[in-house]
Amino acid sequence: MTKQRAIVVGGGLAGLAATMKIAEQGMSVLLVSFLPVKRSHSVCAQGGINGAVNIKGEGDSPEIHFYDTVKGGDFLGHQPLCKDMCYHAPFIIYLLDRMGVPFNRTPEGNLDFRRFGGTLHHRTAFSGATTGQQLLYALDEQVRRYEVEGLVEKIEWHEYLGAVQDEDGKCVGAVIQNLRTGDIRAERGDAVILATGGPGVVYGRSTNSVVCTGTATTSAYLQGAKYGNGEFIQIHPTAVPGRDKLRLMSESARGEGGRVWVPRKANDQRDPKEIPAEERLYFLEEKYPRFGNLVPRDVGAREIYNICVNQGLGVHGDMKVYLDLTHHSREFLDRRLGGILEIYEKFTGVDPREEPMEIFPAVHYSMGGIWTDYNRTADGFIDHQSPRNQMTSMEGLYAAGEADYQYHGANRLGANSLLSCIYTGLMMGPGVVNYIKNQKGSATDLPSSLFDQAQQQWQEKFTSIKQMKGKENPYKLHTELSETMMSNVLIVRDNARLAATVEKIDEYDERWKDVECLDTSDWTNPVPSFVNQLYNMIQLSKVIAKGALLRDEFRGAHYKPEFEINQPSDFKPESFLEYTKLKAERGLKQDSFKPDHLEYMRLYEETNEKWLKSSIATFNGKGPDISYEAIDTSLIQPRPRKYD
Amino acid sequence: MSNKTITFKILRQDGPNQPSFWETFVIPYLPNSNVISCLMDIQKNPINSEGKKVRPVVWECNCLEEVCGTCTMVINGKTRQSCSALIDKLMQPITLQPLSKFPVVRDLAVDRSRMFEALKRIKAWVPMDGYHDLGPGDKILPDHQGVAYKLSECMTCGCCVEACPQYSRDNNFVGAAAISQARLFNMHPTGKLIANERLDSLMDDGGIAACGNAQNCVEVCPKSIPLTESIAEMGRQSSKRFWKTLFQI
Ligand SMILES: Cc1cc2nc3c(=O)[nH]c(=O)nc-3n(C[C@H](O)[C@H](O)[C@H](O)COP(=O)(O)OP(=O)(O)OC[C@H]3O[C@@H](n4cnc5c(N)ncnc54)[C@H](O)[C@@H]3O)c2cc1C
Numbered sequence: 001m002t003k004q005r006a007i008v009v010g011g012g013l014a015g016l017a018a019t020m021k022i023a024e025q026g027m028s029v030l031l032v033s034f035l036p037v038k039r040s041h042s043v044c045a046q047g048g049i050n051g052a053v054n055i056k057g058e059g060d061s062p063e064i065h066f067y068d069t070v071k072g073g074d075f076l077g078h079q080p081l082c083k084d085m086c087y088h089a090p091f092i093i094y095l096l097d098r099m100g101v102p103f104n105r106t107p108e109g110n111l112d113f114r115r116f117g118g119t120l121h122h123r124t125a126f127s128g129a130t131t132g133q134q135l136l137y138a139l140d141e142q143v144r145r146y147e148v149e150g151l152v153e154k155i156e157w158h159e160y161l162g163a164v165q166d167e168d169g170k171c172v173g174a175v176i177q178n179l180r181t182g183d184i185r186a187e188r189g190d191a192v193i194l195a196t197g198g199p200g201v202v203y204g205r206s207t208n209s210v211v212c213t214g215t216a217t218t219s220a221y222l223q224g225a226k227y228g229n230g231e232f233i234q235i236h237p238t239a240v241p242g243r244d245k246l247r248l249m250s251e252s253a254r255g256e257g258g259r260v261w262v263p264r265k266a267n268d269q270r271d272p273k274e275i276p277a278e279e280r281l282y283f284l285e286e287k288y289p290r291f292g293n294l295v296p297r298d299v300g301a302r303e304i305y306n307i308c309v310n311q312g313l314g315v316h317g318d319m320k321v322y323l324d325l326t327h328h329s330r331e332f333l334d335r336r337l338g339g340i341l342e343i344y345e346k347f348t349g350v351d352p353r354e355e356p357m358e359i360f361p362a363v364h365y366s367m368g369g370i371w372t373d374y375n376r377t378a379d380g381f382i383d384h385q386s387p388r389n390q391m392t393s394m395e396g397l398y399a400a401g402e403a404d405y406q407y408h409g410a411n412r413l414g415a416n417s418l419l420s421c422i423y424t425g426l427m428m429g430p431g432v433v434n435y436i437k438n439q440k441g442s443a444t445d446l447p448s449s450l451f452d453q454a455q456q457q458w459q460e461k462f463t464s465i466k467q468m469k470g471k472e473n474p475y476k477l478h479t480e481l482s483e484t485m486m487s488n489v490l491i492v493r494d495n496a497r498l499a500a501t502v503e504k505i506d507e508y509d510e511r512w513k514d515v516e517c518l519d520t521s522d523w524t525n526p527v528p529s530f531v532n533q534l535y536n537m538i539q540l541s542k543v544i545a546k547g548a549l550l551r552d553e554f555r556g557a558h559y560k561p562e563f564e565i566n567q568p569s570d571f572k573p574e575s576f577l578e579y580t581k582l583k584a585e586r587g588l589k590q591d592s593f594k595p596d597h598l599e600y601m602r603l604y605e606e607t608n609e610k611w612l613k614s615s616i617a618t619f620n621g622k623g624p625d626i627s628y629e630a631i632d633t634s635l636i637q638p639r640p641r642k643y644d
Numbered sequence: 645m646s647n648k649t650i651t652f653k654i655l656r657q658d659g660p661n662q663p664s665f666w667e668t669f670v671i672p673y674l675p676n677s678n679v680i681s682c683l684m685d686i687q688k689n690p691i692n693s694e695g696k697k698v699r700p701v702v703w704e705c706n707c708l709e710e711v712c713g714t715c716t717m718v719i720n721g722k723t724r725q726s727c728s729a730l731i732d733k734l735m736q737p738i739t740l741q742p743l744s745k746f747p748v749v750r751d752l753a754v755d756r757s758r759m760f761e762a763l764k765r766i767k768a769w770v771p772m773d774g775y776h777d778l779g780p781g782d783k784i785l786p787d788h789q790g791v792a793y794k795l796s797e798c799m800t801c802g803c804c805v806e807a808c809p810q811y812s813r814d815n816n817f818v819g820a821a822a823i824s825q826a827r828l829f830n831m832h833p834t835g836k837l838i839a840n841e842r843l844d845s846l847m848d849d850g851g852i853a854a855c856g857n858a859q860n861c862v863e864v865c866p867k868s869i870p871l872t873e874s875i876a877e878m879g880r881q882s883s884k885r886f887w888k889t890l891f892q893i
């Protein structure tokens with residue numbers, strides 16, 4: 001049998017972790033990436049990575065981490081995966097430490113941990129404020145070692161266009177384009193892993209990097225793979241406005257004591273430092289005494305929206321609030337947050353060590369992604385040997401990292417993404433190798449007609465893109481699409497506007513046909529590639545917008561005021577557990593709870609029965625059909641969230 | 645504000661062996677612009693100052709917050725990242741040129757593979773027994789971490805080698821960035837295990853001896869990495885190794 005190999009597309013944290021784990025088992029890997037992997041979007045991650053190491057002796061544990069994660073995601077996460085991930089988190093942090101990641105240290109030389117949103121524990125290991133960069137480099141170095149040993153072949157400046165499928169629909173390779181020469185070719189692979197990151201660029205300006213168009217996963221969706229929870233897009237509460245990008249001010253700023261406030265008086269024109277404490281509204285601390293500035297992101301973003309839009313208290317009347325670190329010493333700030341403070345200073349010209357920062361919410365992360373599978377054990381963990389782990393609905397095609405969908409439910413907790421990326425990459429390794437070894441032959445032995453056909457199909461597609469001579473500038477059309485998404489599918493969602501958005505996106509789909517391919521040369525020409533990506537972004541927007549339109553509830557980042565059920569302020573989430581228990585024992589009476597509590601719990605239960613499900617988009621040739629799939633919630637009983 | 649404009653003079657080149665030429669673009673001024681947002685504006689309306697419709701300019705970028713190292717170019721004669729080059733702080737016309745020490749791919753995009761190859765040469769990694777659970781790593785004191793962290797911020801952007809008089813297209817000098825990475829791995833508790841292999845590679849042709857001590861690198865590094873300190877340290881380690889091998893001790 002000719003040599004088998006895996007193709008990994010994407011060299012962010014997820015792709016590199018998968019590559020090194022697969023290579024460690026002696027299996028060859030072809031690693032394909034748009035850019036040199038060391039320049040992947042993962043470098044942007046600032047704040048840190050979660051793992052309940054309990055270094056501060058606070059009684060933290062993987063089980064509490066698991067609970068915080070599932071609760072943070074409003075119970076839409078797949079529990080066995082979340083559990084397995086949280087239980088592996090301390091090991092992952094140790095592994096990274098052994099690899100040479102320069103994590104910050106305690107005076108005694110132990111790993112230091114900081115606080116992050118959605119938890120009351122110090123659980124986030126960090127490397128200054130450039131943790132993603134440091135983690136990515138460590139994995140990149142390990143992969144380079146395998147490259148030198150010959151187990152990994154890395155091809156950069158190549159874009160994944162689509163999967164090669166055999167007659168049964170099984171994925172047996174990938175069609176890729178050399179971004180220098182423009183050549184398109186089909187590569188054979190016994191398994192293909194998409195670790196291609198998130199789709200923030202659908203919204204135009206976001207905290208994401210330029211290559212985060214979601215084009216690879218959308219391509220899989222267009223080829224028939226299921227796409228899960230598309231409507232769950234995370235809006236990060238604290239970013240800095242910019243013309244090309246909305247630069248993030250990491251949650252770690254609040255983890256290190258940063259305070260969010262606005263002047264109590266609307267449109268107060270005073271210099272923020274001249275506004276005395278009693279005239280400042282620390283609205284998160286006031287409303288959420290327990291979690292304060294570290295409420296989860298969906299809650300934080302909604303509160304900022306409320307303060308600025310509903311109450312008109314935004315700084316200078318704009319959609320902006322202060323994020324204030326000026327009470328800390330410069331030395332402390334430089335040591336723990338240097339990276340992000342430099343970004344703020346460099347791009348705004350204001351020193352955040354002296355002046356409160358002006359920040360606002362921005363599109364940040366996609367909880368949704370390509371649908372993937374897993375195999376749980378009886379005790380609620382994951383069987384790491386199973387070839388089903390992380391496999392999409394197309395046999396042989398896998399997904400990992402921000403590209404997948406099961407871990408973060410309706411809202412991701414800060415510092416859980418670096419974890420889920422590395423975890424999925426490592427966890428899936430043995431299963432992928434088993435899958436490949438279980439194949440009867442190698443993809444190399446398959447008839448070349450399969451590959452020639454796929455290659456030809458894509459070559460023809462690009463030839464026709466290059467011949468597009470319409471009136472639309474693709475970059476301008478993208479701006480229009482993203483502005484539509486930004487105005488209508490963001491923090492607060494409304495059915496009438498969503499319905500109009502779905503129609504609007506169909507118009508963009510039509511207008512795409514009238515695009516002009518501005519550059520038709522062959523050598524290093526990014527325009528045809530962008531035109532293709534734009535098509536995919538339009539298709540993905542439909543998934544996001546239609547998913548949002550159809551989901552008539554309020555869950556995590558998906559907020560529809562029309563369907564909000566108001567939690568009584570004196571309600572305790574544990575009551576719900578009692579309520580369901582009484583119900584099961586047929587002991588529930590009208591007076592078991594206060595009437596407003598009872599009513600609230602009935603509504604909560606009703607909502608969950610209908611909506612505590614993953615939304616699944618499948619492509620019908622024109623747009624998405626949306627259906628709903630049950631999720632495993634057997635380990636932690638879903639209950640109302642509360643952070644005050 | 646409405647008739648304020650920004651003028652760019654861009655050194656363009658259609659491909660590796662093609663002639664280069666200057667092209668001027670005049671675009672409307674918008675507040676808070678940087679070089680990349682302007683290049684994006686040109687994409688949306690690719691018309692040069694003579695009113696002629698041209699191919700959009702090709703350049704590379706990704707993170708737009710100066711951590712990925714992709715968008716390095718020569719802006720008004722200075723090597724830097726284009727994302728953090730704010731228009732309000734630049735003299736006009738703004739000239740954009742590709743890095744000169746690397747082969748031009750097209751327009752402002754260059755091929756910096758040589759820098760990544762140098763990382764292979766100096767074995768810039770920590771050798772490991774495996775990726776399974778082997779418990780925590782060594783304790784490391786904060787001061788040590790502080791030094792390692794600074795070195796580890798290198799984003800392979802190429803500013804240092806662009807500024808270096810010794811680094812040229814026709815020699816094989818590894819450059820300051822790689823030397824500094826060797827220092828980083830030689831100070832790691834297990835990275836140290838192959839310290840001698842790294843020193844041997846630095847003592848080879850194109851290694852540390854090629855440094856002419858011009859000290860330009862440290863001036864231009866956007867991450868303020870103490871490159872001259874790293875070069876001196878690796879110089880010390882290399883001569884120690886040299887004498888040790890000579891006397892077989
Ligand atoms: C500013 C910012 C700060 C963040 N901070 C944190 C944090 O502190 N903690 C945390 O846990 N999370 C954080 N996140 C989230 C986290 O960084 C990302 O979710 C994570 O890095 C995604 O990693 P990935 O491996 O899935 O994908 P990426 O790192 O995005 O990598 C994708 C890879 O795929 C390649 N690729 C993409 N499309 C194609 C294609 N079509 N063909 C070929 N290659 C392709 C790219 O070149 C790249 O190599 C942050 C995110 C942002 C934006």
Ligand code: SF4
Nearest residue numbers: 798799801802804865
């Ligand atoms: S040492 Fe500095 S200038 Fe040189 S590549 Fe690294 S970050 Fe860039």
